[in-house]
Amino acid sequence: MQNFVFENPTKIIFGKDQIKKIGKEVGKFGGKVLMVYGQGSIKKNGVYDQVVASLREAGIAVVEFPGVKSNPVLSYALQGIEIAKKEKVEVVLAVGGGSVMDTAKTIAAGAQTDDDVWDYFMYKKAVQGALPILTVVTISASASEMNQAAVITREDSAQKYSFMSPFVRPKTSILDPTVLFSLSPAYSAYSAVDAIAHMLEPYFVNTEPNSSLQDRLVEGLVKTVLESTEAILKDPADYDARANMMWAAILGFNGTTTAGMGRVGLPVHMMEHSLSALYDIPHGAGLSILLPGWMRYVLETYPAKFARLARKLFDIEEKDDRKAGAAGVAQLREWFASIGAPVCLGEANIPGGDVEKIAQNASALAELWGLTDYNEEVIASILTTCA
Amino acid sequence: MQNFVFENPTKIIFGKDQIKKIGKEVGKFGGKVLMVYGQGSIKKNGVYDQVVASLREAGIAVVEFPGVKSNPVLSYALQGIEIAKKEKVEVVLAVGGGSVMDTAKTIAAGAQTDDDVWDYFMYKKAVQGALPILTVVTISASASEMNQAAVITREDSAQKYSFMSPFVRPKTSILDPTVLFSLSPAYSAYSAVDAIAHMLEPYFVNTEPNSSLQDRLVEGLVKTVLESTEAILKDPADYDARANMMWAAILGFNGTTTAGMGRVGLPVHMMEHSLSALYDIPHGAGLSILLPGWMRYVLETYPAKFARLARKLFDIEEKDDRKAGAAGVAQLREWFASIGAPVCLGEANIPGGDVEKIAQNASALAELWGLTDYNEEVIASILTTCA
Numbered sequence: 001m002q003n004f005v006f007e008n009p010t011k012i013i014f015g016k017d018q019i020k021k022i023g024k025e026v027g028k029f030g031g032k033v034l035m036v037y038g039q040g041s042i043k044k045n046g047v048y049d050q051v052v053a054s055l056r057e058a059g060i061a062v063v064e065f066p067g068v069k070s071n072p073v074l075s076y077a078l079q080g081i082e083i084a085k086k087e088k089v090e091v092v093l094a095v096g097g098g099s100v101m102d103t104a105k106t107i108a109a110g111a112q113t114d115d116d117v118w119d120y121f122m123y124k125k126a127v128q129g130a131l132p133i134l135t136v137v138t139i140s141a142s143a144s145e146m147n148q149a150a151v152i153t154r155e156d157s158a159q160k161y162s163f164m165s166p167f168v169r170p171k172t173s174i175l176d177p178t179v180l181f182s183l184s185p186a187y188s189a190y191s192a193v194d195a196i197a198h199m200l201e202p203y204f205v206n207t208e209p210n211s212s213l214q215d216r217l218v219e220g221l222v223k224t225v226l227e228s229t230e231a232i233l234k235d236p237a238d239y240d241a242r243a244n245m246m247w248a249a250i251l252g253f254n255g256t257t258t259a260g261m262g263r264v265g266l267p268v269h270m271m272e273h274s275l276s277a278l279y280d281i282p283h284g285a286g287l288s289i290l291l292p293g294w295m296r297y298v299l300e301t302y303p304a305k306f307a308r309l310a311r312k313l314f315d316i317e318e319k320d321d322r323k324a325g326a327a328g329v330a331q332l333r334e335w336f337a338s339i340g341a342p343v344c345l346g347e348a349n350i351p352g353g354d355v356e357k358i359a360q361n362a363s364a365l366a367e368l369w370g371l372t373d374y375n376e377e378v379i380a381s382i383l384t385t386c387a
Numbered sequence: 388m389q390n391f392v393f394e395n396p397t398k399i400i401f402g403k404d405q406i407k408k409i410g411k412e413v414g415k416f417g418g419k420v421l422m423v424y425g426q427g428s429i430k431k432n433g434v435y436d437q438v439v440a441s442l443r444e445a446g447i448a449v450v451e452f453p454g455v456k457s458n459p460v461l462s463y464a465l466q467g468i469e470i471a472k473k474e475k476v477e478v479v480l481a482v483g484g485g486s487v488m489d490t491a492k493t494i495a496a497g498a499q500t501d502d503d504v505w506d507y508f509m510y511k512k513a514v515q516g517a518l519p520i521l522t523v524v525t526i527s528a529s530a531s532e533m534n535q536a537a538v539i540t541r542e543d544s545a546q547k548y549s550f551m552s553p554f555v556r557p558k559t560s561i562l563d564p565t566v567l568f569s570l571s572p573a574y575s576a577y578s579a580v581d582a583i584a585h586m587l588e589p590y591f592v593n594t595e596p597n598s599s600l601q602d603r604l605v606e607g608l609v610k611t612v613l614e615s616t617e618a619i620l621k622d623p624a625d626y627d628a629r630a631n632m633m634w635a636a637i638l639g640f641n642g643t644t645t646a647g648m649g650r651v652g653l654p655v656h657m658m659e660h661s662l663s664a665l666y667d668i669p670h671g672a673g674l675s676i677l678l679p680g681w682m683r684y685v686l687e688t689y690p691a692k693f694a695r696l697a698r699k700l701f702d703i704e705e706k707d708d709r710k711a712g713a714a715g716v717a718q719l720r721e722w723f724a725s726i727g728a729p730v731c732l733g734e735a736n737i738p739g740g741d742v743e744k745i746a747q748n749a750s751a752l753a754e755l756w757g758l759t760d761y762n763e764e765v766i767a768s769i770l771t772t773c774a
Contacts, residue, residue: 001401001402001564001626001627001630001631001634002402003401003402003403003404003405004399004401004402005398005399005400005401006398006399006401007396007397007398007399008395008396009394009395009396010394011392011393011394012391012392012393012394012646013392014388014390014391014392014393014646014647015388015389015390015391016390017390018390177388210627210631212611212614212631213607213608213611213631213634213635216606216607216608216610216611217604217607217608217638219603219607220600220603220604220606220607221600221603221604223603224599224600224603227599239388240388240597243388243647244388244597244599244600247388247600247646247647248600251604251643256638256643259399259401259634260401260630260634
């Protein structure tokens with residue numbers, strides 16, 4: 001166990017019929033809110049009406065900032081910052097999934113400063129403060145509702161980068177699993193892949209040799225994501241499956257499973273950011289293309305751990321660790337395919353000939369993130385196996 | 388998944404050489420601290436010196452309140468409250484295990500009010516505020532360092548009761564696993580039993596039929612406690628084993644494993660409180676006597692779940708659920724015996740003839756806690772199987 005500090009004060013309000021509490025929660029932090037949301041799904045599934053009614057009942061003045069797209073872009077967040085400043089909002093409320101929450105975090109971090117917020121993403125400056133952020137979650141995967149990360153794409157340079165700051169950790173997040181009933185099968189699948197990648201990347205990439213405690217947490221949560229997703233694809237309105245997925249996604253990326261693991265890395269996320277930045281494909285789709293290939297790449301380094309995972313997740317009985325590990329990776333890839341997630345670049349219409357270009361884009365982020373094992377050549381070789 | 392609110396803002400500072408940070412952490416909340424500790428072990432293992440040096444360096448005025456005994460008593464906490472009031476301390480610092488932390492919580496809750504604090508334990512009044520509490524943990528089992536519970540024994544009426552309040556959740560807790568190197572084998576064993584009981588009681592006693600996510604967390608953490616304790620008893624200075632035990636004990640009773648489980652119960656803790664109240668035996672020793680007997684009692688109600696646990700913890704291959712479950716309970720009891728924890732009343736010098744007296748004491752707490760299935764007769768029948 002490595003030394004660690006664990007502090008995660010976000011208040012989670014979880015369950016049916018809880019969205020009506022958002023007005024009171026926002027009111028604890030201010031009387032005027034910037035309500036950030038996406039491209040209109042919340043108007044179809046009733047969430048918009050519930051949120052606005054609750055804010056109104058609590059006497060909160062609302063400034064709306066709709067239109068956030070998935071793979072959210074810097075230019076749009078900058079518009080949000082301008083509005084937040086001009087309107088002197090006191091609170092930022094994200095109603096949506098990871099893209100909306102990350103845009104809201106960027107706006108909140110930029111609203112009280114004249115800093116160029118892109119400096120936060122380039123690790124040139126640290127966030128010094130932020131407006132309080134609350135969330136009502138409509139897609140569960142990023143765990144952004146209970147962590148301190150934000151990811152944004154800068155379009156002109158095709159950089160999908162991130163920053164982390166305790167200032168942007170949400171104060172309160174409300175999660176109603178029934179909201180997910182209308183989430184498409186494709187996005188339900190991408191959510192599962194994202195949650196799995198958040199857990200499996202640090203499971204292999206960390207600096208703690210004795211991680212049996214954390215490994216067991218991860219294995220249990222990943223198993224829950226597999227089971228829940230299968231149930232969701234059969235019945236999108238399976239409450240327990242939606243709820244288990246929603247809570248597992250949070251527990252898998254809110255710091256609980258990595259505390260004590262030392263320095264952890266997210267090399268697949270690093271590479272995926274290039275796919276999303278260059279081709280605007282859904283994050284989870286990019287991950288399902290890359291994760292199995294990356295796993296095959298690192299399998300030789302951790303055969304025993306791969307075998308352990310394969311046995312825990314898929315009951316693989318093969319005795320030889322390397323073979324068991326390889327069988328586990330193959331089975332995870334098959335599982336991704338079975339839930340409708342792409343498993344090679346071609347399935348996302350990304351030309352195999354673009355490997356060099358993608359690797360070049362990704363290697364810059366690898367350097368910023370300190371993933372020193374991943375130069376352009378290594379990344380290209382992994383990408384080639386995903387073509 | 389039942390609706391839930393999860394909010395646990397305690398800051399955990401975990402690892403080697405971290406106790407020196409306590410002065411700075413205390414200083415965030417005030418300049419004068421009541422330092423609560425036990426019967427002197429912290430003077431032998433060096434923790435006292437580290438804490439006092441750090442407080443001094445941070446310029447904190449220290450009022451000492453030593454002498455807390457295990458199974459801490461109300462009368463002593465009341466003395467602490469008087470001192471806290473008289474000295475006008477601004478912060479309460481617990482340096483110790485569960486008994487010290489619970490005494491500190493009681494003092495902190497009583498220091499700003501003229502309430503009879505016993506009313507909190509009798510659920511007659513709710514805590515309305517408390518001085519900020521910080522902890523430096525020297526025995527890891529209760530998870531009091533990251534939860535909102537406090538347990539105290541009222542000696543004149545032999546009542547070992549508890550209260551829960553977010554006001555007494557510690558602001559910051561520092562955990563250095565090396566401090567546990569000097570913990571005796573007996574108390575290392577009792578700690579393991581306590582941590583296991585915290586998880587296994589709600590594992591069976593809850594109102595959520597679909598608890599696969601939480602069950603997996605519990606199974607993984609209990610397995611970690613078993614493994615770690617075996618390693619600790621072989622080598623008391625096994626850092627990773629001490630660290631894993633320390634963190635597993637917290638995760639198993641800080642709300643993470645029970646969120647979404649609905650109403651959970653602690654019937655074995657309820658009965659154990661009577662053993663500690665009447666015979667002043669260590670809490671963990673009481674639990675190791677009672678837990679297997681209680682498990683045998685509820686086995687008929689949840690055979691499938693008992694079988695699942697038995698297979699996960701002890702790799703029991705028996706196909707019949709009831710038989711597998713019974714084998715698991717027997718094996719857990721054997722494991723308790725193997726680590727030196729008592730497994731029947733006689734081993735703790737409690738006369739079998741006292742069953743009625745114990746059951747009478749326990750049934751009052753069962754009623755207060757709403758454990759309606761546990762009347763005097765039921766408790767007596769369980770106790771009889773533990774004689």
